[in-house]
Amino acid sequence: MSRIPLIAGNWKMYKTEEQSEEYIQALLPRVSAIDGVEVAICVPFTDLRAMVDSARGSRVEVYAQNMHQEPEGAFTGEISAPMLSELDVRGVVLGHSERRALFGESDRALAAKVPSALAAGLVPILCVGETEQERDSDETDRKLRQQIREDLAGVPAERLADVVIAYEPIWAIGTGRVASAEQAQEAIAFIRALVGDRDRDAAERVRILYGGSVKPENAAELIALPDVDGALVGGASLEAESFAQIVAAAAA
């Protein structure tokens, strides 16, 4: 089973609309000739419309970084899945560790968000991963099992492969401390096996990304690992040139 790699850049809370326009004009020519890899940028809500317009017809897809689980309601400050899909946004990052740690995102909310994203035609990128303390106390598998089980509980077996999972060890995010190839492969193979407990065919098809200090220098080795189907890139996605180099590494 060959899975098409996905390289997704997570801008976090960076780039005004003007800055995002400069970026996309620099990115498009750099990735237009690179085949065999899907490219996504996950941008702030305020950049979505401009990026969808500027990327239309190109190989770059535009994702949001969060959404509410309800289609509408009295939820001041929130954005729903239908609001995103109406803009032609392709998908949405869900459960990023920054949202879990800083904004109280819970597995319970995620269990509702993932199916709502799918129902609105969005590709969810569900982020999971352990803290340094959990890794040091051999709790990595337990944490991943709990997150995968709870966050995907509302997704029927036949839709599991439509979810993208990102394994992001929290100690590797924004720290420059990338997981070793062995650590990344082991955790991602474990996640694939967890999906396989639900549905064997979905486990073969579901794409699982690695995230955490991915850079042009380490991308090729990580993406070449047998169970790793691409990368979720934070810091190194903020410059079009370094992001394009990571895209090229995934195609190689």
Ligand code: PGA
């Ligand atoms: P990083 O962030 O690449 O800057 O470590 C990854 C992420 O938060 O998705």
